[in-house]
Amino acid sequence: MTETAAPLAASAATTARPSTEGAGPLGPVPDGWTRAEVEDFLYREARLADENEYDAWEALWTDDALYWVPAGGPGTDPLSEVSIIFDNRNRIATRMKQVRTGKRYAQAPPSHLRRVVGNVELLGGRPNHAGGVDLEVGANFLAVESKPRGNELWAGRTTYRLRRQPGPDGAAEIRLAFKKVVLVDNDKPVPTLAFLV
Amino acid sequence: MTAVPTTSSGTSTRYDRLILPDRVHGSLYTDPAIFAEELAKIWHTTWVFVGHESEVPQPNDYVRKKLAMQDVVMTRDKDGEVHLLLNRCAHRGNQVCDDQKGNSSSFRCPYHGWTFRNTGELLGYPYNKGYGGKNKLELGMGRVPRVASYQGFVFGSFAADGPSLEEHLGAAAGEIDRLVGLSPEGSVSLTAGWLQHKTRANWKLLAENETDGYHPQFVHGSIFGVTGSPIGALYSDASTAVTRNLGGGHSENDLRPEFRGFDEPMRWFGTTPDRVPDYVARMEAAYGDDARRRLVEGAPHVMVFPNLFIAEIQVFNIQPVATGECVQYSTAVQLDGAPELNRRMVSQSIGSVGPAGMLLADDTEMYERNQRGVEALQPEWLEVSRGLVRERVDEDGFTIGAATDETGMRGFWKHYKSLMEA
Numbered sequence: 198m199t200e201t202a203a204p205l206a207a208s209a210a211t212t213a214r215p216s217t218e219g220a221g222p223l224g225p226v227p228d229g230w231t232r233a234e235v236e237d238f239l240y241r242e243a244r245l246a247d248e249n250e251y252d253a254w255e256a257l258w259t260d261d262a263l264y265w266v267p268a269g270g271p272g273t274d275p276l277s278e279v280s281i282i283f284d285n286r287n288r289i290a291t292r293m294k295q296v297r298t299g300k301r302y303a304q305a306p307p308s309h310l311r312r313v314v315g316n317v318e319l320l321g322g323r324p325n326h327a328g329g330v331d332l333e334v335g336a337n338f339l340a341v342e343s344k345p346r347g348n349e350l351w352a353g354r355t356t357y358r359l360r361r362q363p364g365p366d367g368a369a370e371i372r373l374a375f376k377k378v379v380l381v382d383n384d385k386p387v388p389t390l391a392f393l394v
Numbered sequence: 395m396t397a398v399p400t401t402s403s404g405t406s407t408r409y410d411r412l413i414l415p416d417r418v419h420g421s422l423y424t425d426p427a428i429f430a431e432e433l434a435k436i437w438h439t440t441w442v443f444v445g446h447e448s449e450v451p452q453p454n455d456y457v458r459k460k461l462a463m464q465d466v467v468m469t470r471d472k473d474g475e476v477h478l479l480l481n482r483c484a485h486r487g488n489q490v491c492d493d494q495k496g497n498s499s500s501f502r503c504p505y506h507g508w509t510f511r512n513t514g515e516l517l518g519y520p521y522n523k524g525y526g527g528k529n530k531l532e533l534g535m536g537r538v539p540r541v542a543s544y545q546g547f548v549f550g551s552f553a554a555d556g557p558s559l560e561e562h563l564g565a566a567a568g569e570i571d572r573l574v575g576l577s578p579e580g581s582v583s584l585t586a587g588w589l590q591h592k593t594r595a596n597w598k599l600l601a602e603n604e605t606d607g608y609h610p611q612f613v614h615g616s617i618f619g620v621t622g623s624p625i626g627a628l629y630s631d632a633s634t635a636v637t638r639n640l641g642g643g644h645s646e647n648d649l650r651p652e653f654r655g656f657d658e659p660m661r662w663f664g665t666t667p668d669r670v671p672d673y674v675a676r677m678e679a680a681y682g683d684d685a686r687r688r689l690v691e692g693a694p695h696v697m698v699f700p701n702l703f704i705a706e707i708q709v710f711n712i713q714p715v716a717t718g719e720c721v722q723y724s725t726a727v728q729l730d731g732a733p734e735l736n737r738r739m740v741s742q743s744i745g746s747v748g749p750a751g752m753l754l755a756d757d758t759e760m761y762e763r764n765q766r767g768v769e770a771l772q773p774e775w776l777e778v779s780r781g782l783v784r785e786r787v788d789e790d791g792f793t794i795g796a797a798t799d800e801t802g803m804r805g806f807w808k809h810y811k812s813l814m815e816a
Contacts, residue, residue: 266750268587268588268589268590268748269587269588275744276737276740276741277586277736277737277740278586278587278740279586279587279588279589279724279725279726279740279743279744279748281589281744281748281749281750282744282750283741283744284745288745291617291621291745291752292752294620295616295617295620295752296616298615298616298619298620299616300615300616301616301617301752301756302613302616302756302759302760303755303756303758303759304755345763345766346594346762347594384494386590386591386721387590387591387592387749388591388592388593388594388749389591389749389750389755389758389759389762390749390750390755391749391750391755391759
């Protein structure tokens with residue numbers, strides 16, 4: 198196991214309080230969003246994750262992204278309690294670099310995955326630190342992961358925050374600012390979770 | 395599964411045939427009968443790490459834990475004493491405690507309403523005329539007969555008699571002392587919650603790996619490479635670190651020779667004193683001239699038989715589930731009086747350990763592939779010979795090997811054999 202204190206560079210540490218956490222009550226659903234484009238985005242994100250399309254998946258995130266999979270319940274304070282995943286944008290990049298080496302053995306060979314995203318709800322608007330308002334979306338998911346050790350059935354509730362921002366060609370595109378995945382069984386022992394959940 | 399070898403020799407024990415000085419038999423990881431014997435002779439006999447006193451800080455706090463497959467409730471009674479109760483009603487055997495943690499002076503069984511004090515003592519039973527009145531029954535919850543703690547680490551032993559916890563810990567106690575000695579208050583808390591990692595492998599594959607300095611550059615090369623981590627070098631062929639058999643089945647990777655060579659305070663933590671000035675000042679106030687040595691040498695990397703692993707800034711609790719399954723519980727060390735370090739330790743732990751950890755998920759992949767591998771019929775044996783050609787005895791009388799040697803594993807197996815033959 199041989200974990201020494203600091204395998205992750207300081208730049209990859211997630212110690213700053215996330216600006217998007219605890220930001221007060223949700224506002225109304227911001228204008229300019231259609232359910233169809235939201236669902237299209239969620240399904241695309243799910244497909245890229247299922248198919249281990251690391252570059253395209255990573256490109257969905259905003260620079261201030263937060264990817265959080267709490268443990269032991271719905272999640273309280275990720276800065277003082279351990280989570281399964283609590284990645285800022287730097288650490289998402291580190292995670293992606295590791296898996297791209299082909300020697301991230303927990304994901305080499307990659308899992309075979311298919312997930313269904315459903316019960317999509319546009320929940321409201323969440324002010325972001327850039328002065329805009331992100332769209333908060335809730336959904337359920339069910340995924341089957343096939344690994345040499347056997348199949349796993351994963352399920353949970355995902356909260357997304359979506360933001361429209363200019364893409365490389367200048368046209369507005371939807372990006373992912375926040376994704377929190379509360380596994381239904383996160384209060385029990387769970388097996389290795391090395392795919393993109 | 396490889397079959398247990400038989401021999402015509404009438405004098406050797408079963409474990410003489412399975413555990414040799416330089417190799418161990420594959421059936422030790424796959425034979426359900428051996429697993430059952432381990433439960434009786436190790437997990438239900440020796441001292442087993444269960445949790446930490448800081449998880450039940452206040453009177454009447456409780457938290458549910460595992461001791462092997464037993465569901466136990468760690469309680470702190472109104473006088474401050476810590477107990478380990480078996481989660482079973484004395485009446486009909488129902489589970490008494492449902493919540494994972496809380497604060498209560500008593501537990502009430504949902505089945506027939508029997509109540510028990512958080513020391514295990516029976517308080518009452520409804521409709522008591524059926525038993526001839528109040529206070530007629532001498533029944534209580536089961537208790538782990540011996541509970542003891544060292545530096546707040548709580549251990550339980552199902553054996554009513556046997557070596558004391560201090561005798562069990564032996565030289566490993568000094569490594570726990572090293573850890574708490576990095577707190578300006580001389581104590582640690584395990585209050586950051588526990589990740590629970592289900593692992594489809596025999597528990598001994600984990601216990602052996604914890605101080606295996608041979609694997610990091612291979613299993614963890616992916617994360618060391620992309621983060622530019624200097625850790626791999628600590629376990630290289632050129633490293634001055636040593637693997638030490640601490641006796642009693644305990645072992646460590648002693649990285650201090652490397653850190654003493656660098657002579658840089660806080661290098662072990664991947665930082666510098668100017669980035670954590672309050673912590674350094676508090677350590678100097680607490681320990682004077684000795685503070686610098688502590689900050690240079692850093693935290694221990696020690697496996698305490700059979701299930702406590704302190705990996706510098708993380709603590710692991712390994713509990714068996716079946717021949718081919720166990721659970722790794724892991725948390726971040728929190729040094730009392732060191733808030734600057736504690737948040738970073740939580741963050742580093744999330745990145746490193748648990749089901750998605752960038753280190754531990756790969757270790758766990760190895761454990762699970764290893765478990766499938768040992769199901770193969772040939773060769774029947776697993777090697778533990780690395781470093782036998784260069785082992786030596788240090789000035790304190792401990793056997794030590796190079797950073798990548800299997801000296802720790804050999805110490806594990808020697809103690810394991812002594813318990814299984816007892």
